[in-house]
Amino acid sequence: MAKREDGRETRKRLLKAACEVFARKGFGNARIADICQSAGANVASVNYHFGDKANLYAEAWRHALEGLEELSVEDADCDSPEDSLRHFIRALLQHFSAKGAAAHFSRLYLMELVQPTGLIQDAWKEMIEPRRRRLHRIIRDVMGSGGDEHSVLFCELSIINQCRSMVTIQEKDLQYILGEPLSPRLIEKLARHIADFSLAGIQAVAKRRPKK
Amino acid sequence: MAKREDGRETRKRLLKAACEVFARKGFGNARIADICQSAGANVASVNYHFGDKANLYAEAWRHALEGLEELSVEDADCDSPEDSLRHFIRALLQHFSAKGAAAHFSRLYLMELVQPTGLIQDAWKEMIEPRRRRLHRIIRDVMGSGGDEHSVLFCELSIINQCRSMVTIQEKDLQYILGEPLSPRLIEKLARHIADFSLAGIQAVAKRRPKK
Amino acid sequence: MAKREDGRETRKRLLKAACEVFARKGFGNARIADICQSAGANVASVNYHFGDKANLYAEAWRHALEGLEELSVEDADCDSPEDSLRHFIRALLQHFSAKGAAAHFSRLYLMELVQPTGLIQDAWKEMIEPRRRRLHRIIRDVMGSGGDEHSVLFCELSIINQCRSMVTIQEKDLQYILGEPLSPRLIEKLARHIADFSLAGIQAVAKRRPKK
Amino acid sequence: MAKREDGRETRKRLLKAACEVFARKGFGNARIADICQSAGANVASVNYHFGDKANLYAEAWRHALEGLEELSVEDADCDSPEDSLRHFIRALLQHFSAKGAAAHFSRLYLMELVQPTGLIQDAWKEMIEPRRRRLHRIIRDVMGSGGDEHSVLFCELSIINQCRSMVTIQEKDLQYILGEPLSPRLIEKLARHIADFSLAGIQAVAKRRPKK
DNA sequence: AATGAATGAGCCTTCATTCAT
DNA sequence: GATGAATGAAGGCTCATTCAT
Numbered sequence: 036m037a038k039r040e041d042g043r044e045t046r047k048r049l050l051k052a053a054c055e056v057f058a059r060k061g062f063g064n065a066r067i068a069d070i071c072q073s074a075g076a077n078v079a080s081v082n083y084h085f086g087d088k089a090n091l092y093a094e095a096w097r098h099a100l101e102g103l104e105e106l107s108v109e110d111a112d113c114d115s116p117e118d119s120l121r122h123f124i125r126a127l128l129q130h131f132s133a134k135g136a137a138a139h140f141s142r143l144y145l146m147e148l149v150q151p152t153g154l155i156q157d158a159w160k161e162m163i164e165p166r167r168r169r170l171h172r173i174i175r176d177v178m179g180s181g182g183d184e185h186s187v188l189f190c191e192l193s194i195i196n197q198c199r200s201m202v203t204i205q206e207k208d209l210q211y212i213l214g215e216p217l218s219p220r221l222i223e224k225l226a227r228h229i230a231d232f233s234l235a236g237i238q239a240v241a242k243r244r245p246k247k
Numbered sequence: 248m249a250k251r252e253d254g255r256e257t258r259k260r261l262l263k264a265a266c267e268v269f270a271r272k273g274f275g276n277a278r279i280a281d282i283c284q285s286a287g288a289n290v291a292s293v294n295y296h297f298g299d300k301a302n303l304y305a306e307a308w309r310h311a312l313e314g315l316e317e318l319s320v321e322d323a324d325c326d327s328p329e330d331s332l333r334h335f336i337r338a339l340l341q342h343f344s345a346k347g348a349a350a351h352f353s354r355l356y357l358m359e360l361v362q363p364t365g366l367i368q369d370a371w372k373e374m375i376e377p378r379r380r381r382l383h384r385i386i387r388d389v390m391g392s393g394g395d396e397h398s399v400l401f402c403e404l405s406i407i408n409q410c411r412s413m414v415t416i417q418e419k420d421l422q423y424i425l426g427e428p429l430s431p432r433l434i435e436k437l438a439r440h441i442a443d444f445s446l447a448g449i450q451a452v453a454k455r456r457p458k459k
Numbered sequence: 460m461a462k463r464e465d466g467r468e469t470r471k472r473l474l475k476a477a478c479e480v481f482a483r484k485g486f487g488n489a490r491i492a493d494i495c496q497s498a499g500a501n502v503a504s505v506n507y508h509f510g511d512k513a514n515l516y517a518e519a520w521r522h523a524l525e526g527l528e529e530l531s532v533e534d535a536d537c538d539s540p541e542d543s544l545r546h547f548i549r550a551l552l553q554h555f556s557a558k559g560a561a562a563h564f565s566r567l568y569l570m571e572l573v574q575p576t577g578l579i580q581d582a583w584k585e586m587i588e589p590r591r592r593r594l595h596r597i598i599r600d601v602m603g604s605g606g607d608e609h610s611v612l613f614c615e616l617s618i619i620n621q622c623r624s625m626v627t628i629q630e631k632d633l634q635y636i637l638g639e640p641l642s643p644r645l646i647e648k649l650a651r652h653i654a655d656f657s658l659a660g661i662q663a664v665a666k667r668r669p670k671k
Numbered sequence: 672m673a674k675r676e677d678g679r680e681t682r683k684r685l686l687k688a689a690c691e692v693f694a695r696k697g698f699g700n701a702r703i704a705d706i707c708q709s710a711g712a713n714v715a716s717v718n719y720h721f722g723d724k725a726n727l728y729a730e731a732w733r734h735a736l737e738g739l740e741e742l743s744v745e746d747a748d749c750d751s752p753e754d755s756l757r758h759f760i761r762a763l764l765q766h767f768s769a770k771g772a773a774a775h776f777s778r779l780y781l782m783e784l785v786q787p788t789g790l791i792q793d794a795w796k797e798m799i800e801p802r803r804r805r806l807h808r809i810i811r812d813v814m815g816s817g818g819d820e821h822s823v824l825f826c827e828l829s830i831i832n833q834c835r836s837m838v839t840i841q842e843k844d845l846q847y848i849l850g851e852p853l854s855p856r857l858i859e860k861l862a863r864h865i866a867d868f869s870l871a872g873i874q875a876v877a878k879r880r881p882k883k
Numbered sequence: 884a885a886t887g888a889a890t891g892a893g894c895c896t897t898c899a900t901t902c903a904t
Numbered sequence: 905g906a907t908g909a910a911t912g913a914a915g916g917c918t919c920a921t922t923c924a925t
Contacts, residue, residue, distance in 0.1 A: 087920075
C-alpha cells in the first residue's frame with residue numbers, strides 16, 4: 036500500500052494487468068476499470084500514465100513482447116533440420132501454453148489477428164516476421180531440394196496453425212477435448228505429435244512435387 | 248422502403264445484418280444500432296422481433312447455420328478413407344472460405360471460440376459434434392489398427408486447426424502471405440496441400456505407435 | 460377466439476383488465492401491454508378503443524364505478540342510527556375486501572389518493588361525496604346533539620380510515636398480520652370490531668363535547 | 672457549484688433529493704434524472720455513488736430513517752397506559768405530518784405499503800416491528816385482562832390506520848376536508864380526537880369480550 | 884505522483900403510440 | 905373492427921475520460 040512509490044512501479048503493474056485483461060478479452064471488451072482493479076490502481080491512473088486506452092494497449096503489446104524476447108526460439112545446436120523443427124515446435128508450443136507474458140503475447144496476437152484494432156500496425160510485422168523467417172528456413176531445409184515456394188508457405192501455415200490451437204481455444208475447452216488437464220507432460224506429448232505429424236507432412240509434400 | 252411489410256421480411260433482414268455484424272465484430276463489440284441501420288430498421292425492432300441482443304445473437308447463429316446446411320459435408324461415395332479425408336478437408340475449406348452465410352458462420356464460430364459468450368451453448372455442441380465425429384471416424388479408418396485414442400484426437404486437432412487458418416486470418420492478410428488473391432483455384436490447391444500433408448502425418452503417427 | 464365479435468366485447472374485456480391492472484399497479488406502473496394481454500387483445504386495441512392510456516384510465520374508473528352501484532350501501536331499514544352505522548361499516552368492508560369491480564374501485568381510489576394523476580378530476584368528487592354525506596349523517600345521528608362539526612368530521616376520518624386498511628395493505632401482508640386467511644368470517648369479525656370500536660369512540664367524543 | 676467537493680456532500684444531496692422524489696412519486700415513477708437535477712448532479716453520479724437505482728432507493732430509506740431517529744417515539748414518563756397511548760398517538764401523528772425527513776419516511780413507507788418493491792425487505796421489519804410491539808403492549812395494558820389476541824390486533828389496526836390518514840391523503844385534500852390549514856394546533860386537536868376515540872373503542876372492545 | 888469525484892457520450896431496453904392492412 | 909408491424913422518445917446503466925486536489 037506504499038503510496039508515492041516509484042511511479043514506475045504502478046506503471047508496471049498496470050502494464051502487467053493490461054496484458055492479462057487485453058489477452059483475455061480483447062481490446063474492445065476489456066474494461067479499464069478491470070485492469071486498474073487488477074493492478075490495484077486508480078481508474079484515473081491509466082489516463083495518467085498512458086494517456087488513453089488505445090495507448091495502453093500499444094504499450095501492453097510492447098511489454099508482452101519484451102517479456103517474450105528472453106524466451107525467444109534459439110537456434111539450439113541441432114544436428115539436423117528435423118531436430119530444428121522439433122525444437123521450434125516445442126518452443127512455440129511452450130510459449131503458447133505458458134503462463135505469464137509469453138501466453139499473453141500469444142493471445143494478444145491472436146486477438147489482433149481475429150479483430151484487428153489497427154493500433155499496433157508498426158509493432159506487428161516487425162515482431163512476427165523474424166520468427167516466420169526462421170520457420171521458413173527450417174522447413175526449406177527439411178524439404179531439401181524438393182519444395183517450391185508455395186509448398187513451403189503452405190507448410191508454414193500448417194505448422195503455425197497446429198500450434199495456434201493452444202491459444203485459440205480457452206484452456207478449459209481444450210482440456211475438455213483432450214480429456215485431461217493441461218500438464219507440461221501433455222504439452223510435451225502434443226509437441227511430439229505435431230512434430231511427427233508435420234515432418235511426415237513436409238516430406239510428403241516435398242516428394243509429391245517432382246510428380247507435378 | 249416498403250413499410251408495414253410482412254414482418255418476416257424485416258426479421259430476415261435483421262438476421263442477415265446481425266450475422267454480418269456479429270461475425271465481423273463479435274457479440275460484445277457489435278452495436279444493435281449498426282445492425283438495425285444495416286437492415287434498414289428501427290433500433291427498437293430488435294426488441295420487437297427478438298426480445299434482446301443476446302437472443303438476436305442466438306438466432307443469428309441458427310440462421311447462419313441454416314444457410315450452411317446445403318453445403319454440409321456429405322459422405323460422397325469415396326473409395327477409400329483417404330479419399331474421404333480429402334473430401335472432408337476440401338468441403339471444410341470451402342465452407343470457411345465461402346462468402347455469405349457459410350462465411351458468417353465460420354466467423355461466428357471463431358469468435359465464439361476465441362471469446363465465448365455462453366449464449367449458444369445448446370446449438371454449439373449439436374453443430375460441432377457431428378462434424379467432429381465424422382472426422383474422427385475418417386481418421387481412425389485412415390490409421391487402420393495403429394492409432395490409440397490420443398493420437399486420433401491429436402490428428403483431429405491438427406487437421407481442424409490447419410483448416411481454421413482460413414477464418415482466423417483476415418482475408419487480406421492471408422492474401423498478403425500467400426502472395427495471390429484468394430481464388431477457388433487457390434482454395435483447391437490449399438485443400439490438396441492440407442490433405443497430402445495430413446495423410447502423411449496421420450500415417451506417420453499411426454506407424455509410430457506400435458513401436459512405443 | 461371468435462374474431463369480429465361485437466367490438467363492445469373486446470372493449471369490455473379491456474376495461475375489466477384495465478381495472479385490475481391499474482388497481483394493482485397504479486397508473487404509472489401499469490403497462491398497456493399487460494392490460495391487453497390480460498384481455499386477450501392486441502396492443503393497438505387500447506388506442507383503437509380508447510385513444511390513449513389516460514383515457515382508458517378514466518374509462519376504467521367509470522367502469523369500476525358502475526360495477527359498484529349495485530353494491531351501493533343501501534339504507535336498509537335499520538331501527539337505530541347505531542344499526543345504520545354497523546350496516547354501513549359492514550357494507551364498506553365487504554366492498555373493500557370483495558373481489559371484482561368493487562375491490563378494484565377501492566384500490567383505484569386509494570391509488571388516486573396516494574398518487575393523484577389528475578385524470579379523473581370530475582368523477583372524483585361526484586363519486587365520493589354522496590357516500591361521505593351518508594356516513595356524515597349517520598355519525599351525526601349517533602352523536603345526537605353532542606357533536607360539533609369538527610368532531611363529526613374527525614369521526615368520519617376515523618371510520619373511513621379504519622376500513623381503508625383493507626385496501627391499503629396487500630392481501631398477503633394483511634393475512635400475515637392477522638395470522639389467518641381473509642375469509643368472509645374474518646371480514647365479518649373485523650366489521651363487528653370496527654363498529655364496536657367506532658360506536659364507543661363516537662359516543663365518547665360526543666360526550667366529551669359538553670365539557671369543553 | 673463548487674466542484675470536486677468531498678463526495679460525501681454530493682452523496683448527501685443525492686440522498687436528500689432521492690427521498691423527496693421517491694416519496695412523491697414512488698420507486699417506479701421516480702426518474703433518476705429528476706433526482707440528479709434536483710441534487711445538482713450528473714445522471715451518472717447515481718451509478719457512481721450508489722450503483723443503481725434500486726440501491727439508491729434502499730439507501731434513501733435508510734437515510735430517511737436516520738433523520739427519523741431523533742423524533743423516535745419515546746417512553747416518556749407516563750402515569751397510566753392511557754397516557755402512554757395518547758403520547759404514542761400524538762408522536763405518530765407528528766411524525767406523519769412533519770416536514771422534512773420524517774415526512775419523507777412516512778410517504779416512502781406508505782408507497783411501499785401500497786406498491787411493495789421488495790427492495791427494502793430487511794429494513795422494513797426492523798423499523799416497523801419495534802414500533803408495532805410498543806403499540807401492542809400499550810393496548811394490552813389499556814385493555815387490562817379483558818382482551819384476547821385478536822382484539823388487540825384489531826385495535827392496533829384501528830389506531831394505526833386512523834393515524835395513517837395523515838400520509839395517505841395529500842395535504843391539500845386533507846385541508847379541503849377539514850376546512851382549515853394543517854397547523855400544529857390542528858394536529859394536536861386531531862391527536863386528541865384519535866386518542867379519545869380509540870381509548871373508548873379499546874375499552875368497549877375489551878369489555879365486550881367476556882360476554883362472548 | 885496519484886486519486887476520488889464527476890461527467891457526457893453511447894448503449895440497450897422499454898413503452899405508448901402510429902401505421903397499413 | 906381489429907391487428908401485427910414499426911417507431912421515437914425516454915429511461916437506466918456503462919465506461920472512458922477529465923478535473924481538482
